[in-house]
Amino acid sequence: NMSPTRLCVPGDKLCSVEDCIMGTGVYLRHGYIYSSLAGYVLRKNEGEELPVISVVRETEVQLLPDVGAIVTCKVGWKPGRRGPLTDLFRGTISFVQVEMHRSFRPGDIVLAKVISLGDVQSNYLLTTAENELGVVVAHSDAAQMVPISWCEMQCPQTHTKEFRKVARVQPEYLEA
Amino acid sequence: MAGLELLSDQGYRLDGRKATELRKVQARMGVFAQADGSAYLEQGNTKALAVVYGPHEIRGSRSRALHDRAVINCQYSMATFSTAERKRRPHGDRKSTEMSLHLKQTFEAAVLTELYPRSQIDIYVKILQSDGGNYSVCVNAATLAVIDAGIPMRDYVCACTVGFVDETSLADLCYAEESGGVSSLALALLPRGGQIALVQMDARLHQDHLDTLIEAAMTACKGVSKVLDQVVRQHLQEASTLQE
Numbered sequence: 001n002m003s004p005t006r007l008c009v010p011g012d013k014l015c016s017v018e019d020c021i022m023g024t025g026v027y028l029r030h031g032y033i034y035s036s037l038a039g040y041v042l043r044k045n046e047g048e049e050l051p052v053i054s055v056v057r058e059t060e061v062q063l064l065p066d067v068g069a070i071v072t073c074k075v076g077w078k079p080g081r082r083g084p085l086t087d088l089f090r091g092t093i094s095f096v097q098v099e100m101h102r103s104f105r106p107g108d109i110v111l112a113k114v115i116s117l118g119d120v121q122s123n124y125l126l127t128t129a130e131n132e133l134g135v136v137v138a139h140s141d142a143a144q145m146v147p148i149s150w151c152e153m154q155c156p157q158t159h160t161k162e163f164r165k166v167a168r169v170q171p172e173y174l175e176a
Numbered sequence: 177m178a179g180l181e182l183l184s185d186q187g188y189r190l191d192g193r194k195a196t197e198l199r200k201v202q203a204r205m206g207v208f209a210q211a212d213g214s215a216y217l218e219q220g221n222t223k224a225l226a227v228v229y230g231p232h233e234i235r236g237s238r239s240r241a242l243h244d245r246a247v248i249n250c251q252y253s254m255a256t257f258s259t260a261e262r263k264r265r266p267h268g269d270r271k272s273t274e275m276s277l278h279l280k281q282t283f284e285a286a287v288l289t290e291l292y293p294r295s296q297i298d299i300y301v302k303i304l305q306s307d308g309g310n311y312s313v314c315v316n317a318a319t320l321a322v323i324d325a326g327i328p329m330r331d332y333v334c335a336c337t338v339g340f341v342d343e344t345s346l347a348d349l350c351y352a353e354e355s356g357g358v359s360s361l362a363l364a365l366l367p368r369g370g371q372i373a374l375v376q377m378d379a380r381l382h383q384d385h386l387d388t389l390i391e392a393a394m395t396a397c398k399g400v401s402k403v404l405d406q407v408v409r410q411h412l413q414e415a416s417t418l419q420e
Contacts, residue, residue, distance in 0.1 A: 009408050010323060011331030011368040025328060027288060029369075036288055036328030038408050057326050058416050 005042070008035040014053055023054025067114055070133070071126070075108045102151070103128070103165035109137040111167050134167035182341045182356055190352050191220075198336070198348045198396060201403045203317070205324040205411045213325025217317035220350055221307035226317035228325040230297035245289035247296045250279040252314060254303040275311060278374060282315055282335070282364045285373040288328040297327060308351035309337040311362045311376065316400060323408055332404055333373055335364040336396035340385050345392030347399075363393035367401035370394070 008014065012035040014026065022028060023044075025037040035041070039057040046052050104110060111133050112126035128134045131150075138145045140155035140162065147166040148154050154161045187194055199220030208214040213228035234241040241247065252275035253267035283299060299321065301314040315335035322329060339346045339358030346353060354360055359379035365372055372394075381389065 007409055007412050009332070009405060010329040011366070013368075027328070027330065029330075034330070034368075036330065037326060038323045038412055039326075058412070 005040065007039070008041050008055060009038045010034075010036050014041060014055075019050065020053035021048060021050050023052040025055030025057075026053060067116065069114050071112055071114060072136075073110050073112055073126070075104045075106050075110060102163040104135060105138065105162070105164070107139060108135045108164070110135050128165055128167075131168045134165040136167050136169060138162070138164055182353055182358060183344060183346070189346060190356075191350060195344050196347050196392070196395070198399050199350070201316070201400065203320055203404070203407045205320050205407065206415075211321075211325075213321045213323070213327070215317050215320035215324055217313060217320060219309060219313045219316065219348065221305060222303070222309055222313045222350075223305040224301055224303050224310075224313045224317040226299065226301045226314065226321035228297065228299050228318070228321040228327065230325070231292040231295040231327065234294065234296045241294045241296075242289075244293050246287070246292035246294075248280050248283050248287060248289065248299065249296055250276045250283065250299045250301070250318075252276045252279055252301050252303075254306060254310075258303045258306045275314070278311060278376060279314060279318065282333055282374045283318065283322065285371075286319075286329045286331060286333045286366060287322065288330065291328060297322075306351065308349045308354045309362075311335065312337045312348075312364075312400075315364050316404060320404060320407065324411075331366040331368045331371075332401050333364055334367055334397040334401040334404060335362060335374075336393055336400055337362045338389055338393040338396060340381060340389050345389050347392055347396035359389075361389055361393060363390065363397060365394055365397035365401075367398050 014033045014035055017028060017031050017033055020033060020043065022033055025035065025039065026033050027036050033053060035055045037055045037057060039055050042054050042056055043051045110128060112128050113130065113133055114125070115127050116125035135153070138153055140158060140160060142155055142157040145153040145155045145162065148161070150166050150168065151163055152161050153164045153166060183189060183195065189195070193199070201217065201219050203215060203217040205215045207216045208227060211227045211229055215226050217224050231246050234247065251267065252272050254263055254272070256263045279299065279301065287297065299318050301318055303310055303314070312335035315333055319333045336347060337349045337354070337360055339349045339353055339360040341358045346358065349358060349360055359381040361375065361377040363372060364374040375390070
């Protein structure tokens with residue numbers, strides 16, 4: 001996962017030409033590398049001796065999820081389709097092993113993994129077929145529901161149970 | 177002659193500012209979704225709107241294309257309601273053409289045009305309200321618009337119009353001061369490197385005062401650059417939080 005580091009503006013001195021190789025969005029002057037765009041500084045090690053330094057604007061492609069990336073998404077409202085999700089970008093859960101209405105409801109927050117980037121027509125293809133993937137947050141009509149097993153969640157106020165494919169979240173990520 | 181004193185004995189100007197004080201600068205980036213880059217900037221009562229398109233293929237005559245870099249095409253115009261008396265000819269008059277040329281020269285110094293051979297970058301600036309320092313406000317607005325468009329530049333381009341009166345340099349002139357017999361000079365600066373992109377003056381000034389005036393202009397430009405920097409950083413922050 002790439003988290004962009006610091007903001008920079010045109011004319012910011014980033015580093016010396018001896019520390020990094022120039023990527024995009026930068027220029028060279030008197031032995032130093034300066035930013036030529038307003039955006040985020042990105043340092044990537046690409047197998048060469050020195051890392052490549054570039055400046056990207058927030059809408060750049062580098063920040064799109066790749067195959068194998070785990071994304072957090074919200075289930076959208078499109079009945080009759082294969083449970084499309086919206087991330088920042090739209091995706092579709094492939095539900096070969098899973099029954100839609102017993103796994104997700106619209107409005108759920110789900111951890112999914114990207115299995116295909118899709119092409120021009122289709123969206124990202126996502127899967128929740130692992131233990132750590134699935135619903136993380138779900139709301140009933142009253143309140144936020146609590147997981148009681150890998151396939152059920154319960155509302156603490158009305159005590160109604162609903163079927164969900166629950167993600168097994170690592171203990172350190174759970175709030176105290 | 178009572179009344180309009182450009183600089184009072186206590187050191188106050190017509191609008192209550194001190195000699196080195198800039199007018200209040202307020203700006204917003206990304207005001208138009210359709211253009212590649214846009215910005216709106218107010219400096220005191222002077223208001224300007226800048227819109228940038230490009231880089232894209234050369235429109236019109238291919239012969240104007242440069243084989244190794246981009247052509248920068250600027251157009252300066254004033255809204256008919258921008259001045260006290262309705263302007264009859266908003267663009268195409270000599271002043272506008274001269275301004276457009278100055279803007280072009282200014283941005284050719286800052287934009288990394290070598291990255292886009294055989295293409296064209298269009299910068300359109302319109303003055304919505306004119307209260308002095310038109311060229312400088314246009315440059316500042318256009319800088320923000322070019323940054324908004326993601327076109328690479330060496331540095332910000334910051335400009336300020338300064339004048340000399342009573343042995344003092346006045347920074348950021350308003351219209352009353354410009355037309356009140358002050359020798360005015362406009363300077364566009366790349367603040368980080370201290371490089372001057374353009375100097376323009378068509379008044380009369382004794383050469384002994386030139387250095388002082390240019391110094392005052394450079395200091396004023398650096399002040400403007402701080403404000404523009406804040407605007408850009410805030411815009412970046414807002415854009416990134418919207419994405420999350």
